[in-house]
Amino acid sequence: NAGVTQTPKFQVLKTGQSMTLQCAQDMNHEYMSWYRQDPGMGLRLIHYSVGAGITDQGEVPNGYNVSRSTTEDFPLRLLSAAPSQTSVYFCASAQTGTSGSLYNEQFFGPGTRLTVL
Amino acid sequence: DAKTTQPTSMDCAEGRAANLPCNHSTISGNEYVYWYRQIHSQGPQYIIHGLKNNETNEMASLIITEDRKSSTLILPHATLRDTAVYYCIVRANAGKSTFGDGTTLTVKP
Numbered sequence: 001n002a003g004v005t006q007t008p009k010f011q012v013l014k015t016g017q018s019m020t021l022q023c024a025q026d027m028n029h030e031y032m033s034w035y036r037q038d039p040g041m042g043l044r045l046i047h048y049s050v051g052a053g054i055t056d057q058g059e060v061p062n063g064y065n066v067s068r069s070t071t072e073d074f075p076l077r078l079l080s081a082a083p084s085q086t087s088v089y090f091c092a093s094a095q096t097g098t099s100g101s102l103y104n105e106q107f108f109g110p111g112t113r114l115t116v117l
Numbered sequence: 118d119a120k121t122t123q124p125t126s127m128d129c130a131e132g133r134a135a136n137l138p139c140n141h142s143t144i145s146g147n148e149y150v151y152w153y154r155q156i157h158s159q160g161p162q163y164i165i166h167g168l169k170n171n172e173t174n175e176m177a178s179l180i181i182t183e184d185r186k187s188s189t190l191i192l193p194h195a196t197l198r199d200t201a202v203y204y205c206i207v208r209a210n211a212g213k214s215t216f217g218d219g220t221t222l223t224v225k226p
Binding site: 043045109 | 163
């Protein structure tokens, strides 16, 4: 299994440009999420999904869109990039727990390092 | 999800046990305690989780107080490779799994 993969690894954008960060997992996990990590800070949740066709907002959703058309993929779209979105973006996935609402460990991708000029 | 409080940084001598505390005084009965770590700029790595009983795996032990308001992650024999940021997370449903700023553990020779 490849686990959680993210592309690209690095990206430089100009203010106002749009782009999509790709995330894919091959573990058949229902839960997927996107985080951003600014220098010297912890991770902040942007959006998450509990299954195909279902998405919801996290702590810092503004400026980002997501969709979940398949179990495997969870792309993150930056609508109009701003310098404040310069960050490292991590995607994660997890399996649904047997109790239904509890999840097991999250598996993280290697991250996408985004710079917005 | 309950908020957690962790010290900003800690040092530990190589070969000694590293004890990382976490306070989660507002934890609810159905919320689990999870620990992750992040080495350098890699993606976070799961370590261990528990509800109310102490847990142990090949990486670490998790001690949860009887009132569940705090917990301690124990790395029994810390090595230089254990230098990382350690995150304590409390959550019930996986709708939102939020990370704080964590504890930076530095293992020194």
